[in-house]
Amino acid sequence: ASYPARRYGIKSAMPMGQALRLCPDLVIVRPNTRVCVERSKAVMDILLQEAPSVEPASIDEAFADVTILPEPIDKIARDIQRRVNAEVDLPCSLGGGTSRLLANIANAFGKTQQPKDKPPNSIMIVPPGEEKLFLDNLPVGKLWGVGSRTEQALEELGVTTIAELAASSIDMLSKRFGNPGRDMWYHANAIDPSPVLPLPIQKSAGRQMTFQSDTKNEAELKLTLRRLSAEVGRQVRRAGLCGRTVTLTLRWEDYSSFTRQMTLHNPIDRDDQIYAAAVDLFHRYWLRGELVSLI
Structure with a gap:
């Protein structure tokens, strides 16, 4: 829900019918998921460059642990906000404190102090020792x-x-x-020992497909393999990765599984390269007539 819409009591994730009852003249805009994902990644990249430990919480929210950095937290927050404003062309609100809990509540409180007719671009820091003073009321x-x-x-x-x-x-x-x-x-009582948990480094990418009914149709199996290779290719390129080992897993009609892998000389990330290695494994190990339930 946009901030002008929120003045009518409309909230994020509210059913559309309820929102229209609150504001019959509401303008409905379809979300552009691709742009949202791209902007989210751009913001997360900035956070990863500015903070040693980052935990994404959603597509538009993350926690960052800057404890070991020498700069004051308010300067770090201003630098992050300035970069997001300038490089991603988005408003950016930040909250800071001695715990994830304090940072989250400070962020929400800081937004309430901003003008109501536009997206907030706030920074709210709770100094050490003032946690209870901030929370109590x-x-x-x-x-x-x-x-x-x-x-x-x-x-x-x-x-x-x-x-x-x-x-x-x-x-x-x-x-x-x-x-x-x-x-x-x-x-x-301002007690929250939960740490910032950064996402583990991505070491692999994969996709699978379960058939509605077991199949031994070679053309269908290879077409599915090509589609899965394209999905894996998009996944690794989006993450800025490449790999040398391609793994193929087939599940037979009796639910037993068969896995083989191939390690290449050079790293790859293109759909056709991934498919070439995968279909090579497929030709080597799939016997014509064998029913496959998953690939």
């Missing part, structure tokens, strides 16, 4: 894991602010809400 609904139902249940217990939640009994919260209640208490 916020409503409990700002905490991770506190949705509308949980917020209502807490309100029935007389708990409406994070300070009141922090002062509650952890045993009472655990008994009432289970493990999420314990987590709420820790978060209300």
Whole structure:
């Protein structure tokens, strides 16, 4: 939902019918997934260049651990924001703190301080030692894991602010809400030891296809192999990768699997190169007449 639309109470992921009831003159624009993915990758690339550890959280959100960097966190945030604004032509809001929890809430709070008629481009940093001061007066609904139902249940217990939640009994919260209640208490007390977990380095790319019915049609098998090779090619090129080992897996009608691989002299990333190696393996090891359920 665009920021002008949000003034009418329209929210992200809201059903279209409900959104149109709130704003009958709403302009509906189909998303361009390709552009979204490209812009997301461009932003993530900037983060990876500016921070030693980055954990993507969604297509438009990530956590970055900059603890070991010598620069002040506000300067790092300004540098990232400036680059995203200039290089990707997108607004960029950042939150900073001593934990993922604080950074996330600071980011959301910073956005609320921006003009309501355009996308926010904010920076909000919670200094070390001021975590409780920042959290205490916020409503409990700002905490991770506190949705509308949980917020209502807490309100029935007389708990409406994070300070009141922090002062509650952890045993009472655990008994009432289970493990999420314990987590709420820790978060209300600014305790969040969860680390930033960067994505592991991608070492392989693969695609598979399960046939609706087992097939021994060689033309169909090779056409499917060509399509899968093209998908793998796009995947590795998008990631800026190439590889030397091509692996082919076939699953027979009895659900047993057969895997063989070929290691090439030089790295490849083109669809035709991947297909050439894969179909070579296919010709070597597939016996005519054998039914295949997956390739």
